[in-house]
Amino acid sequence: MSLRLRLVATLGITLMLLWGITTAWSMRDLSTQLERSLDQRLAQSARMVAGLLDHAPAAGWNGEKGETSSNAALDGVACRISSLRGEVVAGTHPDMNDVLSVNDEGYSYRYYNEQRWRVYTLVDDDKRITVADRLQERESLLAQVRRAAFYPFLLALIGSLVALWWGVTRGLSPVSKLQRRLILRDHDDLSALPVRGLPREIRPLIDGFNALLARTRRMLELEQRFTDDAAHELRTPLTAIRTHLQIARRVDGDPRREAMQQAEAGVGRLTKTLDQLLLLARMESDEITRGSLDPTPLAEALETAMVETGSHDRCHWNEPVNRIHVELSEALLVIALRNLLENAMRHGLPGGPIEIEAHETNGVAVIDIINQGEAIPSEQLAHLTERFHRGNHPQGSGLGLSIVEAIVTRAGGRVTFASGDGVGLRVTLSLPST
Amino acid sequence: MRVLLVEDDAPVAAGVEAGLALSDFVVDTVATLDGARGALTAIDYDAVVLDRRLPDGDGLTLLQQWRRAGVAKPVLMLTAKDAVVSRVEGLQGGADDYLVKPFDLDELTARLQALLRRAAGQVDRSLRHGSLALDPVARSVTLDGVPVALVRRELMLLEALIRARGGILSTDQLKDRLYGIDDEIESNALNVHIYQLRRKLGHHVIETVRGVGYRLGALPTNTPSHGSTPS
Numbered sequence: 001m002s003l004r005l006r007l008v009a010t011l012g013i014t015l016m017l018l019w020g021i022t023t024a025w026s027m028r029d030l031s032t033q034l035e036r037s038l039d040q041r042l043a044q045s046a047r048m049v050a051g052l053l054d055h056a057p058a059a060g061w062n063g064e065k066g067e068t069s070s071n072a073a074l075d076g077v078a079c080r081i082s083s084l085r086g087e088v089v090a091g092t093h094p095d096m097n098d099v100l101s102v103n104d105e106g107y108s109y110r111y112y113n114e115q116r117w118r119v120y121t122l123v124d125d126d127k128r129i130t131v132a133d134r135l136q137e138r139e140s141l142l143a144q145v146r147r148a149a150f151y152p153f154l155l156a157l158i159g160s161l162v163a164l165w166w167g168v169t170r171g172l173s174p175v176s177k178l179q180r181r182l183i184l185r186d187h188d189d190l191s192a193l194p195v196r197g198l199p200r201e202i203r204p205l206i207d208g209f210n211a212l213l214a215r216t217r218r219m220l221e222l223e224q225r226f227t228d229d230a231a232h233e234l235r236t237p238l239t240a241i242r243t244h245l246q247i248a249r250r251v252d253g254d255p256r257r258e259a260m261q262q263a264e265a266g267v268g269r270l271t272k273t274l275d276q277l278l279l280l281a282r283m284e285s286d287e288i289t290r291g292s293l294d295p296t297p298l299a300e301a302l303e304t305a306m307v308e309t310g311s312h313d314r315c316h317w318n319e320p321v322n323r324i325h326v327e328l329s330e331a332l333l334v335i336a337l338r339n340l341l342e343n344a345m346r347h348g349l350p351g352g353p354i355e356i357e358a359h360e361t362n363g364v365a366v367i368d369i370i371n372q373g374e375a376i377p378s379e380q381l382a383h384l385t386e387r388f389h390r391g392n393h394p395q396g397s398g399l400g401l402s403i404v405e406a407i408v409t410r411a412g413g414r415v416t417f418a419s420g421d422g423v424g425l426r427v428t429l430s431l432p433s434t
Numbered sequence: 435m436r437v438l439l440v441e442d443d444a445p446v447a448a449g450v451e452a453g454l455a456l457s458d459f460v461v462d463t464v465a466t467l468d469g470a471r472g473a474l475t476a477i478d479y480d481a482v483v484l485d486r487r488l489p490d491g492d493g494l495t496l497l498q499q500w501r502r503a504g505v506a507k508p509v510l511m512l513t514a515k516d517a518v519v520s521r522v523e524g525l526q527g528g529a530d531d532y533l534v535k536p537f538d539l540d541e542l543t544a545r546l547q548a549l550l551r552r553a554a555g556q557v558d559r560s561l562r563h564g565s566l567a568l569d570p571v572a573r574s575v576t577l578d579g580v581p582v583a584l585v586r587r588e589l590m591l592l593e594a595l596i597r598a599r600g601g602i603l604s605t606d607q608l609k610d611r612l613y614g615i616d617d618e619i620e621s622n623a624l625n626v627h628i629y630q631l632r633r634k635l636g637h638h639v640i641e642t643v644r645g646v647g648y649r650l651g652a653l654p655t656n657t658p659s660h661g662s663t664p665s
Binding site for chain 1: 443445446448449450456487514515516534535536537538539
């Protein structure tokens with residue numbers, strides 16, 4: 001249900017109910033008031049007749065004559081003067097005995113000829129004066145008054161409804177504008193919606209929407225960059241393989257052997273990149289969980305990593321390494337350490353020592369892996385964990401440190417980098433330990 | 435033909451270099467935009483094969499700079515980006531052709547040769563001069579329709595002279611067409627090749643312009659049969 005319809009319906013029904021009740025109430029009040037004043041007028045006219053008779057000669061009042069004088073009949077009103085004994089002295093409508101022969105003083109309703117009359121009888125000394133109004137006249141008067149009062153009410157109600165519709169439409173116009181803008185928008189348009197002129201109530205909604213758009217935009221950019229990078233990393237070795245294979249087909253002897261070797265090297269490089277990419281993808285898709293809950297002895301993982309990378313001779317480590325147990329599956333810890341050692345061997349001073357320093361504080365194992373070498377500018381340090389970032393080193397897949405970061409973050413740890421003062425790169429892993 | 439290859443990936447560069455050399459291209463490889471800028475000012479290349487993604491920037495930026503500076507050399511762009519947008523971007527940025535990695539070596543060679551042909555304003559696959567025809571793809575020469583056996587450098591020399599369309603090429607320019615930066619050149623090598631060409635195709639085929647260089651000589655249309663079909 002549309003917001004506008006809901007608003008208009010709710011407010012419109014309420015308005016109509018209120019106006020209706022008010023109108024009904026006023027009409028009721030109006031008829032009571034009118035009836036009361038007309039009754040008073042009836043009583044006054046009876047008293048007026050009585051007053052007139054008081055000043056008339058009393059001779060005609062002894063009732064001896066017993067004659068009824070009859071005036072020209074007036075339509076809708078009637079009057080009769082009679083003695084207390086019931087003899088009619090004067091009056092209109094001599095045939096209306098049903099209505100006009102009343103003994104008791106006061107108001108009453110009477111019927112004559114199936115018409116209803118309002119009757120008032122006044123007893124004054126020796127005479128009885130009865131006046132009557134036909135109710136039909138009263139009712140038509142009431143209807144006229146009612147009509148006169150009802151039309152303004154109706155007009156006011158219609159006016160209110162129109163004003164309501166207009167107000168709601170106008171009030172919701174920013175929303176409608178927004179709606180139109182959203183409908184006309186391109187599906188892949190991720191630019192922010194303008195917030196100027198928006199009502200305060202909708203502002204947070206659009207702010208949230210814009211923030212979401214910005215996030216989507218950023219993610220798409222990253223995705224695009226990743227796809228470009230991955231395409232480059234996969235296609236480059238493929239190109240080398242294909243080219244060298246084509247050369248091998250055309251030449252003989254040493255050049256052929258060399259071309260085959262180059263092609264094989266390309267296959268090796270492609271395989272490594274693929275492995276790393278798959279590892280990263282699996283890590284992100286939660287395929288690899290934390291593994292066994294048994295803490296992994298750091299020394300064992302380090303030993304495996306050193307053997308796998310052939311860096312045993314260059315590595316030096318301190319004593320706490322042998323005591324620390326890290327809350328991370330052995331497989332993942334080995335992968336992280338192996339990547340770091342490979343990195344240190346590749347980018348560090350050729351043949352230089354690789355220091356591994358570990359210590360444990362408050363359940364956190366801090367492992368530093370330090371290689372000597374040329375300092376990395378600080379602005380480059382921030383990009384180290386970006387996928388396919390290779391700095392100025394064309395070797396390697398550019399994924400190693402991304403993988404390390406993914407593993408460490410997954411274990412609830414942190415990885416930081418520092419460089420300078422003879423240290424080529426100091427990688428610090430903070431991992432939960434037991 | 436001398437080609438500049440701008441490619442930072444050493445195995446790919448080695449492959450392309452070796453592959454193009456099989457079609458008698460003389461290839462110099464640089465790995466950076468800076469290297470490409472330097473190489474282009476030093477040597478008059480016939481064409482450039484340019485990778486887009488280089489350590490010091492986008493190859494397209496360099497190409498745009500070249501085009502703005504009026505460098506009209508045929509440029510074939512290499513890239514791993516296969517989206518239509520990037521291809522359009524490359525072509526609009528001034529590239530004459532565009533190849534997506536991994537490409538076929540034969541295709542690369544054919545496209546390069548097509549670019550060179552177009553740059554020379556040539557419609558036919560063969561380069562012609564009088565009754566002399568040189569097929570740059572098949573690497574063969576005919577005189578009056580009769581095949582002439584030439585060794586690789588002789589063919590390259592003749593190709594350079596025909597492509598110059600009667601223009602004079604200096605000794606250095608000729609050496610640029612025949613030898614890469616790393617090739618060792620014996621001092622009289624060029625003279626030996628010129629001598630051999632004259633011997634095989636007739637003395638007038640190459641004219642010596644004293645103190646300046648060499649150019650293609652007028653070939654008599656009814657070529658005498660001297661030395662035209664050795665072996």
